[in-house]
Amino acid sequence: MIPWDKLHGAMTHFPIALLSFSTACDFVSVTLNKLSIARDLRIVSFYGLTFAALASLGAVISGIALTKGDLWGRGNFAWHHRFVWPAFALLVALAVWRLVAREAMSRTGLWVYLILMLLASGLVAAAGYFGGELLLSGGGVP
């Protein structure tokens, strides 16, 4: 039998870490846009975001298997989902946007993208917080 709880716990850390790291790289690259390192940081953030989106698929699939298909739930479980679904949707959308547009972004487009990256990071962090609360409360998944 597959230990979905352990698998989900392990897999969720990849999108959390990679997305936060990618957002940080993007902001640093915008701040240091006159230096040559800015381009390297944009490449790192691109791959970070792509792998975060791919890893989020694993996290979502293992989560669905763990909850036996319950997409909402109650209490902390519901709070976890209130943040997970918008975070997942935004993360996938941003990754595809970046994959298609690459470097071809206007100044306005870039700022919208950065704000959405911050929002996605916040949503993922909040989802992770309530996921952790579920785990620490000892109640597990209802």
Add this chain to the structure above:
Amino acid sequence: MRRIPLEIKGVLAGATTSILILVATFAASGTYRSHVAQETETGRTPLTAENLAAKGRGLFFQSCAHCHGQDADGGEDAPSLLKLQISGAHMALLIQSGIKDEMPSFGKKYDAQDTAALIAYLKTLH
């Protein structure tokens, strides 16, 4: 004809992919959930007292431990639930209706079976 900028194409592709993946996830999960429910229904056996209390323990940690403490021995604003001297029916009433200005009602959150599970768990704390 005016060409659509690449970044707009990216936004459209991102939004479409995101919506499609969410719809697929929700649909697959709904199917999986009904499959699990069907399987559970087929092999359903009444909950034993032990299983009922175990279920109640989960519900307790989800909704009660925050105020009444992880060990149910009371918190800053909520009393201990150890060695309760009230009947199961009274516990059910308190869980379902709450106490004005002191404890929220769980009537909408927990049905009769959940309430019974919580009571079964609370009784194990005697």
